[in-house]
Amino acid sequence: LSDSEAIFNFKKSLVVGEADGLFTWDAKTPPCTWAGVLCNGGSVWGLQLENLELSGSIDIEALTGLTSLRTLSIMNNKFGGPFPEFKKLGALKSLYLSNNQFEGTISGDAFEGMGWLKKLHLSQNKFTGEIPISMAKLPKLLELRLDGNQFSGQIPEFEHKQLVLNLSNNALTGLIPESLSMMDPKVFEGNKGLCGKPLETECDSLLLEVSPPQLEVRPKSSAIVSLVITSVVTALTVIIILGVIFLLNRNYKKKQPPLVVEAKESSLQKKTGIREAEPSRRERHRNGSSSGNRIGAPAGVENTKLSFLREDKEKFDLPDLLKASAEILGSGCFGASYKAVLSSGKMMVVKRFKQMNNAGRDEFQDHMKRLGRLKHHNLLPIVAYYYRKEEKLLVCEFAERGSLAFNLHGNQSFGKPSLDWPTRLKIVKGVARGLLYLHEDLPSLMAPHGHLKASNVLLTETFEPLLTDYGLIPLINQEKAQDHMVAYKSPEYLLHRRVTKKTDVWGLGILILEILTGKFPANFLRVNLNGEDLVSWVNLSFQGVWAPDLFDKDMSKTKHCEGTILTLLKIGLKCCEPDVEKRFEIEEAVKKIEELKERESDDDDFYSTYVSETDGRSSKGVSCESINMS
Numbered sequence: 001l002s003d004s005e006a007i008f009n010f011k012k013s014l015v016v017g018e019a020d021g022l023f024t025w026d027a028k029t030p031p032c033t034w035a036g037v038l039c040n041g042g043s044v045w046g047l048q049l050e051n052l053e054l055s056g057s058i059d060i061e062a063l064t065g066l067t068s069l070r071t072l073s074i075m076n077n078k079f080g081g082p083f084p085e086f087k088k089l090g091a092l093k094s095l096y097l098s099n100n101q102f103e104g105t106i107s108g109d110a111f112e113g114m115g116w117l118k119k120l121h122l123s124q125n126k127f128t129g130e131i132p133i134s135m136a137k138l139p140k141l142l143e144l145r146l147d148g149n150q151f152s153g154q155i156p157e158f159e160h161k162q163l164v165l166n167l168s169n170n171a172l173t174g175l176i177p178e179s180l181s182m183m184d185p186k187v188f189e190g191n192k193g194l195c196g197k198p199l200e201t202e203c204d205s206l207l208l209e210v211s212p213p214q215l216e217v218r219p220k221s222s223a224i225v226s227l228v229i230t231s232v233v234t235a236l237t238v239i240i241i242l243g244v245i246f247l248l249n250r251n252y253k254k255k256q257p258p259l260v261v262e263a264k265e266s267s268l269q270k271k272t273g274i275r276e277a278e279p280s281r282r283e284r285h286r287n288g289s290s291s292g293n294r295i296g297a298p299a300g301v302e303n304t305k306l307s308f309l310r311e312d313k314e315k316f317d318l319p320d321l322l323k324a325s326a327e328i329l330g331s332g333c334f335g336a337s338y339k340a341v342l343s344s345g346k347m348m349v350v351k352r353f354k355q356m357n358n359a360g361r362d363e364f365q366d367h368m369k370r371l372g373r374l375k376h377h378n379l380l381p382i383v384a385y386y387y388r389k390e391e392k393l394l395v396c397e398f399a400e401r402g403s404l405a406f407n408l409h410g411n412q413s414f415g416k417p418s419l420d421w422p423t424r425l426k427i428v429k430g431v432a433r434g435l436l437y438l439h440e441d442l443p444s445l446m447a448p449h450g451h452l453k454a455s456n457v458l459l460t461e462t463f464e465p466l467l468t469d470y471g472l473i474p475l476i477n478q479e480k481a482q483d484h485m486v487a488y489k490s491p492e493y494l495l496h497r498r499v500t501k502k503t504d505v506w507g508l509g510i511l512i513l514e515i516l517t518g519k520f521p522a523n524f525l526r527v528n529l530n531g532e533d534l535v536s537w538v539n540l541s542f543q544g545v546w547a548p549d550l551f552d553k554d555m556s557k558t559k560h561c562e563g564t565i566l567t568l569l570k571i572g573l574k575c576c577e578p579d580v581e582k583r584f585e586i587e588e589a590v591k592k593i594e595e596l597k598e599r600e601s602d603d604d605d606f607y608s609t610y611v612s613e614t615d616g617r618s619s620k621g622v623s624c625e626s627i628n629m630s
């Protein structure tokens, strides 16, 4: 079953609201281009179906067809009924169901086997009954939001070290378990029957005798006997079944002819329908050289070939590229990006732009040449482009580790650690350096990057960040740019319809906050139900001192680095100042970021688990001194 078939099966059970937020789900296009479908390397790792007025039911069986699915969000919709059997999706890492109408009790074993689940949001539904014991046993749980339901009974023991929890506004009763007694009292507010620390309400002695539900329920002796018998019978049955399968399989294999592997390569041309234009008579007359067009070829003449912007990269021709086996990486607001493997084995990315008609051919080519001249350690170079009135392609190299967005929010491989703090600092520094370079070398552009966001920061093998999709504002259709580009989401654009150089600084600030908090600003940019964006959320939660709940729990921290992390958070906030006058200049922001010094240290703990020690630019050893922000 393909991902698109699985999604279509899933869609059958949904009732789509009038606005039809799923209109882009079209079987003729790859699922990675559909709204709300998050992909990496061509497979679907997330469904983010929020604010779409969806109702109906959640077909879990259909979702099991999405084998790479790790995150599911159906927040802010109209789903009702009992809690679906999400435990059949055992690989999920995050599940967001808040602001729906789910109701009824959730069975005690509803989360059994969900060993990867880190984030679970069930806020503002109508759940009743006890908090399921299997929820408290989730081994990797980091965030749990159950606020705004009618959960009752006692709170089970949660033995998770850094749990971010919200149980407010339920009907919970009894003594708060010891393991949660150090939490902020707000976690429990709105539960009249709760008592004990951290609340001021004391429990009377009667209540103290009743202990909260235990994680391990000890079986009684008669139960033990029946448990042993059941286990033996089950084990024997399994052995017999395995034996039968083994024998059947052996016979079956004997009858099979040798396996013929059918290579089904799907070329870029087949995937995209991109065609070479017929050369004009003038072009045919000029020359028929089959190699790629070199830098400086006369503008406005050749439109059948790729125009190379870099002399130092392998040359290939458009037909080579179209023949290359391709897979879709994902799609953004301007079109889709494909990974294409050339016959030499070189992996390129072809980005097909649908909305690049703001400039005529000459202007387009001049601008491309300007972008092609840019060279910086933290910029992904544009290797070549293709221009035709109806088809524009940009070609660059493939970055193995994918985007920062994927590494922060969707790293789907099991057991892979998330980015640690030194690596995150290294990324921030690289992004800042790349951005400063763009500002120095493209001074005529109002926002030299214009589209800085985590999916436009790619990571090299050594986690060096590479900015991509920079300098495109002059080429993109204005209407589309206003709808989608990050620069046009800034406070100054929303208020005064102005984009300035400082707009990129705002983008840098949002990126810093995202890197530190692990929160996905796409959720925030669209402004969530409470009218809260990422900046105001951080501003509200940050009281100037270390607050563990503010930072991404997945960011393993090296010793004593709180000071530097806080300083970076403050720099992020200064970059996000809504008042452009008060916002950092790019030079100022980069200087402050560079001041977060590297430190030579013998302390092993001090080294990032990711950053190569041989990499001279790595952030090994990050100084944890506090830096004056004035």
Ligand SMILES: Nc1ncnc2c1ncn2[C@@H]1O[C@H](COP(=O)(O)OP(=O)(O)OP(=O)(O)O)[C@@H](O)[C@H]1O
Pocket (backbone or CB within 6 Å): 039, 329, 330, 331, 332, 333, 334, 335, 336, 337, 349, 351, 380, 396, 397, 398, 399, 400, 402, 403, 451, 455, 456, 458, 468, 469
């Ligand atoms: N050179 C590359 N190497 C590896 N992955 C890439 C490369 N270029 C893009 N990607 C990834 O491909 C996916 C699609 O990228 P694309 O640029 O089309 O959309 P986007 O960045 O999500 O949105 P937008 O169109 O707004 O920039 C993203 O996850 C992106 O990080």
